[in-house]
Amino acid sequence: MFTWADDATDEQRARVPAELARLPGLISEIRAYRFGSDIGVMAGNYDFVVNADFDDTDSYLRYAEHPEHLRVLTEHIRPAISARAAVQFQM
Amino acid sequence: MFTWADDATDEQRARVPAELARLPGLISEIRAYRFGSDIGVMAGNYDFVVNADFDDTDSYLRYAEHPEHLRVLTEHIRPAISARAAVQFQM
Numbered sequence: 001m002f003t004w005a006d007d008a009t010d011e012q013r014a015r016v017p018a019e020l021a022r023l024p025g026l027i028s029e030i031r032a033y034r035f036g037s038d039i040g041v042m043a044g045n046y047d048f049v050v051n052a053d054f055d056d057t058d059s060y061l062r063y064a065e066h067p068e069h070l071r072v073l074t075e076h077i078r079p080a081i082s083a084r085a086a087v088q089f090q091m
Numbered sequence: 092m093f094t095w096a097d098d099a100t101d102e103q104r105a106r107v108p109a110e111l112a113r114l115p116g117l118i119s120e121i122r123a124y125r126f127g128s129d130i131g132v133m134a135g136n137y138d139f140v141v142n143a144d145f146d147d148t149d150s151y152l153r154y155a156e157h158p159e160h161l162r163v164l165t166e167h168i169r170p171a172i173s174a175r176a177a178v179q180f181q182m
């Protein structure tokens with residue numbers, strides 16, 4: 001989950017889902033990939049979430065360290081957010 | 092996502108998934124319900140996550156306001172956590 005930085009432009013906020021949408025075609029470890037903006041029905045929420053499924057921990061780690069994932073993180077996500085919350089869990 | 096409070100006991104932390112596991116049998120709006128503890132492979136994560144699917148926003152809101160959900164929140168989750176991060180998004 002992310003919270004957009006106050007000074008993140010509309011273009012920066014729109015670019016994040018556009019870049020994320022490319023990753024399932026580039027990173028074979030991704031089994032399911034869902035993401036989207038908070039719909040605004042509850043107060044105090046974060047702004048955006050990414051929800052991804054992998055076969056196992058090693059597959060997740062290969063995704064986490066994949067150059068295309070790191071590129072989206074470094075170029076598009078980190079410059080646009082002020083807070084991040086994450087959990088990896090076993091289903 | 093939650094972070095456990097420093098003073099949350101092992102019993103309190105174990106009780107949350109036990110109580111959550113009852114909700115799909117009690118709240119008909121829940122389509123899918125997954126939750127679990129962070130597996131500890133990334134630094135700075137939250138400790139626990141709940142990931143739930145609903146048909147639509149109204150179904151989510153009925154779940155959010157359902158007495159059994161509120162009971163788990165009030166009696167078991169809120170007393171045991173120090174931070175919460177949430178997003179509702181459309182898939």
